Amino acid sequence: MPFDQLDLKRAIAGDERAMQRLWSQHAPHIDAVVRRLCGDPELAADISQEVWMQIFRALPSYRGDSQFGTWAHRIAVNRTLNALRKIRRIAKLEIDIEDDSAITENDSDRTFMAESIEQAMNRLSPGARAVFVLHDIEGYTHGEIGEELGITPGGSKSQLFKARAKLRTLLAHLVDDSPTAGKRKGHVAFV
């Protein structure tokens, strides 16, 4: 059921059902960006709660001049990046490509490719991952990313270049001819 103006008014008034409708409709996309920016699913779940509280608190300020999803998405990105800054993740040094500290997740429902890209993104530095997620997945411009992250557009481009270069290496096994990769090649549509 689409989230309409009446639902919005009810949600602002504290109607749980209306709030749940709003959440159900937008949580998959909002939570996805939080998850991608965080990397760590547990941390992402915590930050997602904060994001949704912020969205509900800010509901009265939603003017309707943009799509609700876009408005909420902005809040999600801002809140997530702020949270990550707080825990000094953004300031961390880039993890070496050869580092094995990637966070892995055993979720049988995930496709092999989805797992691979998540693991690869987790091997990026937090800053490079944020730039990559915002630019290549969420469609932000370098100018917008610069504003969000407090860096120059040139810095954003540079981070993206590095991120993509690493990802091309980290995801190479998807097209490798090794027996292990060969078995799983069928999962990758483009090969």
Added chain:
Amino acid sequence: MSHLSEEQLDQIIAAERGREQEPLNDWRTIAARAREEGLIRESDSSGYRGSSQPWMQAAAAILILIGGIAIGRTTIGLPTVTQSAVNNVAAATPAPSQPTGATAPAASPSPVPASDASFASVDDAADALNRALRDYQRASQYIAATNALTKSPDSTAIYTARAAAFDKIVNATESALRTAPRDPVINQYYLATMGAQVATRQMASVGMRGF
């Protein structure tokens, strides 16, 4: 070390962009936080089972019940709302100002405010209410059996509609009873509603048989 091409990476990114993901939390977790912060208003929360809800239903039920009594009396020529159940209670209760069992004539109603009705205890008042309700049921049944006015298409429709309304009240009072099974007031509402429902159905069926 091999590399993906830029195009291949773009394809992977496009697939990732379109991938559906489950929310990171369930709604209960989010709702609990929102409730904690006062963002959810309990009275508007459908998922919340507050104790006030059945009481409100019970209150609504008794209002409808008394309204139904008033409408019924109007339609069958009995004293109207000014002599509602409260007055009947006062009339049926032995009181210095009124002889026991005396009822005011329909043509000259003399309403007695509830505050004027004197009872020795809550039990006395409850007994009086029981008697009044029994009187109402007996009177309704008597009128249904004898009054020509009940044997008209209009009155049959009215009683049928009232019976349907009583079904709703019974549902509401049953819901209230599940929350407070020992509450005497709710039990009273429930029994009274059931009695009135039976009487109304009888009246409706008498009306139908008359045609």
